[in-house]
Amino acid sequence: xxxxxxxxxxxLEEFTPVADAPSTTTVPPAxxxxxxxxxxxxxxxxxxxxxxxAVEAVGRGVELGSxxxxxxxxxxxxxxxxxxxxxxxxxxxxxxxxxxxxxxxGVAVERPxxxxxxxxxxxxxxxxxxxxxAGEASEVTVVDVxxxxxxxALVAPVVALDAHPAANLRYLNVxxxxxxVWQLAYQGSRVDRDATLHSSMVALGGExxxxxxxxxxxxxxxTSNLLAVYFGDAHQMHDFRTMQDHDAPKTTSDLLFKGAVExxxxxxxxxxxxxxxxxxxxxAFQTNRNLVLSDGAAANSVPNLEIEENDVSCSHxxxxxxxxxxxxxxxxxxxIPTEAAERxxxxxxxxxxxxxxxxxxxxxxLRDAVAAKLDRRQS
Amino acid sequence: xxxxxxxxxxxxxxxxxxxxxxxxxxxRSGEVHAVMGPNGSGKSTLSHVLxxxxxxxxxxxSVTIDGTELLxxxxxxxxQAGLFLAMQYPIxxxxxxxxxxxxxSFAAAGKSRAEVRERLLVEAGRIGFDERxxxxxxxxxxxxxxxxxxxxxxxxxLRPRFAVLDEIDSGxxxxxxxxxxxxxxxETSENALGVLAITHYNRLLHELKPDVVHVLSxxxxxxxxxxxxxxxLERTGYAGYGEAEQQNESRPLVQDPFADPLx
Numbered sequence: 001x002x003x004x005x006x007x008x009x010x011x012l013e014e015f016t017p018v019a020d021a022p023s024t025t026t027v028p029p030a031x032x033x034x035x036x037x038x039x040x041x042x043x044x045x046x047x048x049x050x051x052x053x054a055v056e057a058v059g060r061g062v063e064l065g066s067x068x069x070x071x072x073x074x075x076x077x078x079x080x081x082x083x084x085x086x087x088x089x090x091x092x093x094x095x096x097x098x099x100x101x102x103x104x105x106g107v108a109v110e111r112p113x114x115x116x117x118x119x120x121x122x123x124x125x126x127x128x129x130x131x132x133x134a135g136e137a138s139e140v141t142v143v144d145v146x147x148x149x150x151x152x153a154l155v156a157p158v159v160a161l162d163a164h165p166a167a168n169l170r171y172l173n174v175x176x177x178x179x180x181v182w183q184l185a186y187q188g189s190r191v192d193r194d195a196t197l198h199s200s201m202v203a204l205g206g207e208x209x210x211x212x213x214x215x216x217x218x219x220x221x222x223t224s225n226l227l228a229v230y231f232g233d234a235h236q237m238h239d240f241r242t243m244q245d246h247d248a249p250k251t252t253s254d255l256l257f258k259g260a261v262e263x264x265x266x267x268x269x270x271x272x273x274x275x276x277x278x279x280x281x282x283x284a285f286q287t288n289r290n291l292v293l294s295d296g297a298a299a300n301s302v303p304n305l306e307i308e309e310n311d312v313s314c315s316h317x318x319x320x321x322x323x324x325x326x327x328x329x330x331x332x333x334x335x336i337p338t339e340a341a342e343r344x345x346x347x348x349x350x351x352x353x354x355x356x357x358x359x360x361x362x363x364x365x366l367r368d369a370v371a372a373k374l375d376r377r378q379s
Numbered sequence: 380x381x382x383x384x385x386x387x388x389x390x391x392x393x394x395x396x397x398x399x400x401x402x403x404x405x406x407r408s409g410e411v412h413a414v415m416g417p418n419g420s421g422k423s424t425l426s427h428v429l430x431x432x433x434x435x436x437x438x439x440x441s442v443t444i445d446g447t448e449l450l451x452x453x454x455x456x457x458x459q460a461g462l463f464l465a466m467q468y469p470i471x472x473x474x475x476x477x478x479x480x481x482x483x484s485f486a487a488a489g490k491s492r493a494e495v496r497e498r499l500l501v502e503a504g505r506i507g508f509d510e511r512x513x514x515x516x517x518x519x520x521x522x523x524x525x526x527x528x529x530x531x532x533x534x535x536x537l538r539p540r541f542a543v544l545d546e547i548d549s550g551x552x553x554x555x556x557x558x559x560x561x562x563x564x565x566e567t568s569e570n571a572l573g574v575l576a577i578t579h580y581n582r583l584l585h586e587l588k589p590d591v592v593h594v595l596s597x598x599x600x601x602x603x604x605x606x607x608x609x610x611x612l613e614r615t616g617y618a619g620y621g622e623a624e625q626q627n628e629s630r631p632l633v634q635d636p637f638a639d640p641l642x
Contacts, residue, residue, distance in 0.1 A: 325433060326470045327470055327471075327472045329430075329432055329433065329454060329470070330466070330469065330470035330472060330517075331472065331475070331480055331483075332431075332453065332454035332455040332458065333430050333454055333455075333458055333463075333464050333466070334455075334458060334480060334481065334484050334533060334537065335455055335458035335459045335484035335487055335488060335537065336455055336458075336480060336483045336484050336487060337455050337483075337487050338453060338455060340483045340486075340487065341455070341483070344472070344475045344479060344480060344483060345472060345475065347474065347475075348472060348473055348474025348475035348516065349473065349474060350474070351473070351474030351475075351516070352473070352474060
């Protein structure tokens with residue numbers, strides 16, 4: 001589970017859990033641009049160093065606030081199926097607050113709900129926890145922003161996404177942590193009967209940023225679409241461990257993770273499709289593609305299948321390589337300078353994932369954030 | 380102003396094998412030259428060597444536009460110097476739109492990016508290229524014929540001084556071939572485009588009338604003449620041009636499968 005990671009470089013003694021109450025209730029300027037791009041929203045929760053600092057009300061009975069204060073708080077916090085590794089335990093032990101986004105059965109929330117996690121405690125260890133409950137036949141889009149000031153910090157977030165029967169849950173995680181922050185994240189999702197989960201991650205920040213994402217399909221006819229864009233530069237490392245866990249008949253999972261590394265950055269993708277006995281009629285797909293843009297950069301990709309059922313349709317594909325020479329030649333033959341051609345090809349490479357980001361207003365700023373990394377390339 | 384594309388004693392190889400063995404020819408503004416030859420004679424190599432494909436190695440010779448040597452330049456600078464290559468197999472570039480790409484080319488030339496859209500619409504209209512293709516990723520999900528129209532469209536927008544057309548006729552039906560040929564011919568008269576049309580078959584040359592025809596065989600130009608040379612080739616094939624026949628093994632002459640075996 002930790003192969004290829006940098007976990008041995010981590011010194012937990014460096015970090016102290018943050019005990020202070022939030023010092024402000026306003027959204028930090030660094031995140032304002034993204035908020036504006038989201039446009040009109042259904043609500044906002046701001047968390048500072050893992051504590052809820054502000055909640056902006058929503059209408060139509062949507063519950064937004066602290067999961068710890070909810071009547072069924074304890075049960076909610078157990079929903080993540082939190083990992084049994086050290087960081088899952090740490091999150092449980094040091095949990096200070098948990099964000100709850102709950103949509104009642106039958107309610108369609110048209111505008112996105114935004115959760116902002118901001119970290120600015122130098123030397124701090126922060127344990128954010130977010131619970132999203134999409135009730136039966138409900139519909140909601142949640143934008144979860146994980147960002148920080150330029151501090152040295154450890155962030156170990158847990159996200160629990162729960163799509164009840166026939167719900168349509170769209171979740172976008174934008175990770176723009178500073179380049180001295182370590183992230184060890186766990187994202188657990190449960191997809192019930194005939195529900196659809198659409199989860200996108202855009203990971204651009206962090207020094208070492210790991211996400212373990214487990215999607216469990218527990219009800220017949222459930223669908224899980226899992227997408228990610230990640231792009232590391234300088235000495236960053238992005239590390240993804242995914243699991244598509246089919247535990248019910250006629251379930252579908254479709255994973256597309258695309259990454260790029262430049263300078264001396266590294267990335268890891270390992271994924272497992274698991275089809276349990278009885279999950280007949282499962283369709284499961286897993287694709288991981290990586291662009292290596294500098295000689296000193298490296299990407300690892302390890303897809304896996306574990307299938308205990310016969311009646312299934314599964315595939316996995318993985319690729320790691322530099323920019324395609326023929327594509328570059330073709331664009332150059334139109335008079336496009338080499339660097340501009342490579343920029344177009346790299347942005348184009350991410351296009352099919354960014355085009356599927358569930359909040360259209362965010363596509364352009366996220367594309368720009370990717371372009372800004374390319375422009376900083378130390379060739 | 381008359382420009383000259385001059386190829387002088389060009390030798391080139393790929394993976395150590397010499398493919399071009401001393402090619403010389405000269406194309407002037409407004410002229411249409413055809414380079415004909417059997418498969419394996421070096422036609423496609425010539426087009427990629429002119430454009431600077433990284434897999435080919437030039438061992439000697441020179442290629443100039445109005446005295447500017449192209450061979451030391453990266454591909455994009457050759458294009459900016461006025462050379463265009465319509466590729467036999469246009470490459471798919473996922474996620475990159477035609478408009479974004481051509482804007483980068485315009486920007487590199489110091490021209491306004493804003494001009495691209497209007498030029499694209501005008502050119503699409505001239506060759507009957509569906510506007511919905513303009514928003515698609517470059518060559519992705521286009522048929523063979525649509526890709527060739529796309530090459531012609533880009534030629535029209537970029538307005539090069541010289542265009543190398545590598546088998547632009549392959550994959551085009553009769554109507555599309557006529558439209559593409561007319562567009563290129565118009566460019567030769569309106570903007571004095573010089574053309575080097577590389578083709579295996581005569582079909583293109585019925586539409587795009589050449590001033591000069593060269594026959595390429597075994598990496599050399601073995602004959603040069605007027606349009607009548609193309610007609611002669613149509614009658615006699617490449618049989619009279621030396622070793623070419625042996626290199627033609629990969630594509631045997633198609634025999635009529637419905638011919639009467641007793642005839």
